[in-house]
Amino acid sequence: MHKLHKIQESFETRFWKYVRKTEGCWLWTGFLSKCGRGQLRLGRASEGAMQSARASWIVHFGHIPDGMSVLHHCDNPSCVRPDHLYLGTQQDNMRDKHDRKRHHLLGRGHLIAGERNPNSTLTWGSVAEIRSRHSTGERAVALAKEFGVTKEQVYHVLHNRCWVEGLGRIAAPTAQVSQ
Ligand SMILES: [Zn+2]
Numbered sequence: 001m002h003k004l005h006k007i008q009e010s011f012e013t014r015f016w017k018y019v020r021k022t023e024g025c026w027l028w029t030g031f032l033s034k035c036g037r038g039q040l041r042l043g044r045a046s047e048g049a050m051q052s053a054r055a056s057w058i059v060h061f062g063h064i065p066d067g068m069s070v071l072h073h074c075d076n077p078s079c080v081r082p083d084h085l086y087l088g089t090q091q092d093n094m095r096d097k098h099d100r101k102r103h104h105l106l107g108r109g110h111l112i113a114g115e116r117n118p119n120s121t122l123t124w125g126s127v128a129e130i131r132s133r134h135s136t137g138e139r140a141v142a143l144a145k146e147f148g149v150t151k152e153q154v155y156h157v158l159h160n161r162c163w164v165e166g167l168g169r170i171a172a173p174t175a176q177v178s179q
Helices: 003-008 011-017 052-061 090-105 124-135 140-147 151-158
Strands: 019-020 026-028 038-041 050-053 069-072 085-088
Touching: 003 069, 011 019, 011 038, 011 052, 038 052, 050 052, 052 085, 069 090, 124 140, 124 151, 140 151
Parallel strands: none
Antiparallel strands: 019 026, 038 050, 069 085
């Protein structure tokens, strides 16, 4: 595609290009940050990127008030389904993470969208399996294929970047861009 044409595509058109709807979550097929948050480039590289959940909120509902974050009911950072999203502060986000952590520690199972949505994200069970099988010599690329995730996601699991036992799923700090 011609470069100029690319830049002129509307924000909304570009957003929909990277959405794959499933019965549950709507998965972001574009760029993912190291912990699986979707990112939508705003135009030229120098213009930065926006979290895909924020982009989805803008496409469906419009403006995001200052200081508000777009958070996930479904705990799937790559999800952009509008009814899985809600607006909250970083404090709400921390409280929700804390609730989920407590939920996990109580042994009722961690709230992971992937368990309802096997194609989308990993579960604690698969994280444990990936780590143990990798330690016995299986290759990350093969594991990624089998678990339906990218090899980068497997590396993040192996290097404790996104999944840390006892702390839950750690969200990566993501650059926020002003709109
Ligand atoms: Zn979702």
